[in-house]
Amino acid sequence: MTDPVSQAGPHRIPPQSGTAFRLRRGEVLVVTDPRGEQVADLMAYADGDSGEWLSSGRTFDYNETIYLTSGHVLYSNRSRPMLTLLRDDVGRHDFLLTPCSTETFELLYPPGTAEGHPSCFGNLVQALAPYGIRPDQIPTTLNIFMNVLVGEDGRVKIGPPISQAGQSLELRAEMDLVVGLTACSAEGSNNGTFKPIDYQITAVQSG
Amino acid sequence: MTDPVSQAGPHRIPPQSGTAFRLRRGEVLVVTDPRGEQVADLMAYADGDSGEWLSSGRTFDYNETIYLTSGHVLYSNRSRPMLTLLRDDVGRHDFLLTPCSTETFELLYPPGTAEGHPSCFGNLVQALAPYGIRPDQIPTTLNIFMNVLVGEDGRVKIGPPISQAGQSLELRAEMDLVVGLTACSAEGSNNGTFKPIDYQITAVQSG
Numbered sequence: 001m002t003d004p005v006s007q008a009g010p011h012r013i014p015p016q017s018g019t020a021f022r023l024r025r026g027e028v029l030v031v032t033d034p035r036g037e038q039v040a041d042l043m044a045y046a047d048g049d050s051g052e053w054l055s056s057g058r059t060f061d062y063n064e065t066i067y068l069t070s071g072h073v074l075y076s077n078r079s080r081p082m083l084t085l086l087r088d089d090v091g092r093h094d095f096l097l098t099p100c101s102t103e104t105f106e107l108l109y110p111p112g113t114a115e116g117h118p119s120c121f122g123n124l125v126q127a128l129a130p131y132g133i134r135p136d137q138i139p140t141t142l143n144i145f146m147n148v149l150v151g152e153d154g155r156v157k158i159g160p161p162i163s164q165a166g167q168s169l170e171l172r173a174e175m176d177l178v179v180g181l182t183a184c185s186a187e188g189s190n191n192g193t194f195k196p197i198d199y200q201i202t203a204v205q206s207g
Numbered sequence: 208m209t210d211p212v213s214q215a216g217p218h219r220i221p222p223q224s225g226t227a228f229r230l231r232r233g234e235v236l237v238v239t240d241p242r243g244e245q246v247a248d249l250m251a252y253a254d255g256d257s258g259e260w261l262s263s264g265r266t267f268d269y270n271e272t273i274y275l276t277s278g279h280v281l282y283s284n285r286s287r288p289m290l291t292l293l294r295d296d297v298g299r300h301d302f303l304l305t306p307c308s309t310e311t312f313e314l315l316y317p318p319g320t321a322e323g324h325p326s327c328f329g330n331l332v333q334a335l336a337p338y339g340i341r342p343d344q345i346p347t348t349l350n351i352f353m354n355v356l357v358g359e360d361g362r363v364k365i366g367p368p369i370s371q372a373g374q375s376l377e378l379r380a381e382m383d384l385v386v387g388l389t390a391c392s393a394e395g396s397n398n399g400t401f402k403p404i405d406y407q408i409t410a411v412q413s414g
């Protein structure tokens with residue numbers, strides 16, 4: 001092992017908020033749902049070049065599936081590996097839908113929901129701004145623990161996450177990254193309650 | 208009717224190539240598969256502000272389906288309506304996968320396929336460059352007539368397009384747009400042959 005990473009954590013993201021941090025190539029990010037049934041939206045960019053970003057479309061294409069789990073590689077818009085999914089306690093995550101935003105609450109929730117409502121999009125905008133990433137550069141996120149079911153007719157239904165307290169997803173960085181991560185703010189994605197998300201960065205393992 | 212649009216067409220996109228053009232708010236773009244079983248990848252940007260682009264994730268989210276057809280609205284990354292699908296002769300299009308690229312042929316096709324192979328990504332890069340749009344700004348495209356089936360287990364399978372000769376999809380612009388459009392270059396998406404795509408722009412109808 002190399003020296004432990006100074007910002008290794010564990011860290012806690014409070015309910016309905018977000019954060020951003022650097023993840024070095026070879027480091028492993030462990031995202032944990034400490035209480036169960038809580039989604040965490042993740043976005044990633046090449047460190048130092050925010051024109052290279054995590055691409056749902058390239059990832060679906062090269063893995064030939066919309067459901068990503070252990071062993072799958074997440075690709076950038078330039079078709080380069082960004083992250084590899086390692087241990088996955090849960091086995092159900094979403095990469096179809098965009099982070100919840102003011103417009104999500106306006107269009108899909110009862111009238112009056114949107115005003116003053118925190119959102120993953122807003123939280124990512126704020127967390128990623130210090131890294132020079134603009135709101136327009138936030139596309140479809142990897143929605144960890146989000147339970148999106150696609151019917152045979154294509155209909156998309158959001159169910160309660162199947163993650164239980166203490167379950168995790170581990171992701172290894174395949175390049176130096178800037179990562180945005182939230183504890184999701186949308187009632188409909190988290191079975192009606194808002195809980196924290198924990199994360200930890202483990203040091204690069206030497207050969 | 209207002210005056211006919213000068214570039215109304217009909218236009219033909221030769222096999223394995225692409226083009227780009229402006230589409231004014233209210234104009235209708237008619238995309239036709241003249242010979243059948245041919246895919247056309249479409250991308251759209253707000254005219255004059257390429258930071259606003261067609262978003263598969265926002266579109267899936269707000270329509271609550273991955274299969275788009277007549278009556279569905281396609282949204283931008285800023286959650287604004289960009290295009291509305293009008294008449295749809297075919298009823299099966301894809302918005303999951305990215306345009307085929309050199310890397311698509313490297314990763315998913317037999318060795319040797321990629322070298323010198325035309326691609327929708329390459330064709331869109333070339334066609335959109337005069338409008339100031341950079342390669343990194345080309346995300347998941349609306350793949351018109353592409354037949355992508357998602358199994359219950361999430362597996363993605365590409366079947367032959369179900370479009371027959373002469374069938375069309377009509378899209379109405381909800382804002383002024385720059386549109387990129389291809390006749391797709393990938394063997395696997397077009398039942399092994401490469402055919403042209405036709406398009407026409409109909410004038411804005413006055414009240």
